[in-house]
Amino acid sequence: MKKKLLSLALALVMCLFLLPATALALSDEEIRKMAEELAPYLPDMTVEEIINTLNKEVTPEQDKAFQDALESLYPEFLVEDGVLTGYYGDSSTVIIPDTVTSIGHDAFHDCTELTSVTIPNSVTSIGSSAFQGCTGLTSVTIPSSVTELGLGAFSGCTSLTAVTIPDSLTSISQGAFSSCTGLTSVTIPSSVTQIWMGAFGFSTNLKDVYYTGSQEQWEKIEIWFSNDPLENATIHYNSVGSASSVSPNIFTDVKSSDYFADAVLWAVERNITSGTSKTTFSPNATCSKAQILTFLWHANGSPEPTAANPFTDIQTGDYFYKAALWAAEKGLVSGSTFGANTDCTRAMTVEYMWKAAGSPAPAGKADFDDVPANADYAQAVAWAVEKNITSGTGDGNFSPTTTCTRGQIVTFLYRAMGK
Numbered sequence: 001m002k003k004k005l006l007s008l009a010l011a012l013v014m015c016l017f018l019l020p021a022t023a024l025a026l027s028d029e030e031i032r033k034m035a036e037e038l039a040p041y042l043p044d045m046t047v048e049e050i051i052n053t054l055n056k057e058v059t060p061e062q063d064k065a066f067q068d069a070l071e072s073l074y075p076e077f078l079v080e081d082g083v084l085t086g087y088y089g090d091s092s093t094v095i096i097p098d099t100v101t102s103i104g105h106d107a108f109h110d111c112t113e114l115t116s117v118t119i120p121n122s123v124t125s126i127g128s129s130a131f132q133g134c135t136g137l138t139s140v141t142i143p144s145s146v147t148e149l150g151l152g153a154f155s156g157c158t159s160l161t162a163v164t165i166p167d168s169l170t171s172i173s174q175g176a177f178s179s180c181t182g183l184t185s186v187t188i189p190s191s192v193t194q195i196w197m198g199a200f201g202f203s204t205n206l207k208d209v210y211y212t213g214s215q216e217q218w219e220k221i222e223i224w225f226s227n228d229p230l231e232n233a234t235i236h237y238n239s240v241g242s243a244s245s246v247s248p249n250i251f252t253d254v255k256s257s258d259y260f261a262d263a264v265l266w267a268v269e270r271n272i273t274s275g276t277s278k279t280t281f282s283p284n285a286t287c288s289k290a291q292i293l294t295f296l297w298h299a300n301g302s303p304e305p306t307a308a309n310p311f312t313d314i315q316t317g318d319y320f321y322k323a324a325l326w327a328a329e330k331g332l333v334s335g336s337t338f339g340a341n342t343d344c345t346r347a348m349t350v351e352y353m354w355k356a357a358g359s360p361a362p363a364g365k366a367d368f369d370d371v372p373a374n375a376d377y378a379q380a381v382a383w384a385v386e387k388n389i390t391s392g393t394g395d396g397n398f399s400p401t402t403t404c405t406r407g408q409i410v411t412f413l414y415r416a417m418g419k
Helices: 002-016 028-041 047-054 060-073 228-232 261-269 289-299 321-329 346-356 378-386 406-418
Strands: 077-080 083-087 093-095 116-118 139-141 162-164 185-188 208-211 234-236
Touching: 028 047, 261 406, 289 321, 289 346, 289 406, 346 378, 346 406
Parallel strands: 093 116, 116 139, 162 185, 185 208, 208 234
Antiparallel strands: 077 083
16 A cells, blocks of 8 residues: 555656656556556556656646546545544645544644634544644634644744634644744633643743633642743733734635624634635625534534434534534424425524523514514514524514525624624
């Protein structure tokens, strides 16, 4: 297997750098062996044509087919049993797929072009040196699902300016943020009891530490040596840093002037959503039932469901599977079918949010011409207006059957939970 991967790696290098196999001093036998290994992935090319491709004696069409095949063999993320062991993309903004449960040792080591990375709630551990030397990295979101941070995980990330440690961590590992010379502020939760040797060593521009606990709690933390930047910084007790760690330009279809811009950044920062691609959020796309309930599930901490699956139209591989079970447990949805692709309406949205909040009794009634007093969602609408989540659509209407866009949904959530 290693020999095969090595052969494919050599072929990939040759394609990327436009070098013929002969330029690497490979023998005819080695080139033929490489071609034979590639043949199953190139059904439209003979072994001889692949050999010609390796020697760059090809037509443009054959060369494109060859490179496309190599790209399919070398995906952007190399994931083995849930562990992301390597990143082979070239994007500056990376959103790690939620099939990943652990980021392995050196997975992004020295990816200097990387500027922003979003880690999903499925990840529970970040391995040693996982992002070491990512000198261009300015933004990273560490979700509350992470319980283990490896040695030197973000060491040498010289462009990081602000970091928030999730409250799922009880210690900050040795060298975790060492030599992060651009780091000016860090938020540390009261759950942290140990900060190991050199965790912030040589991060010489660290000025502000926002600690969510009291001064008394801070003084009980065991802080090891070589953490001078941390100990010399100003400690803000019972506080959370105000600077967002998410780049405002993470999505090309979200402008800073858009009404939903802050909501989108908030949602991404908290791993409520990661967009529809690496560079797009699709704010004007209609939000589906599966999406809104997944957003809500993430916003509520992505709790593990305990009940059996009551639905006949979903399966464990669906991205919304756990969210659907959680929604059923909480009484947000019922029945034997889930209807994942059902368009989400304004009435559905506020009712889901209201139920997720515990179905609190509103102080008054919904004062809209198109919301009957006996409607199932009437109390939810009244609650949403009371909480300044929405004020209706104008002319005395709420428009309960109007579908919601993704931009509107995250704005509702932001108003309810983010401010």
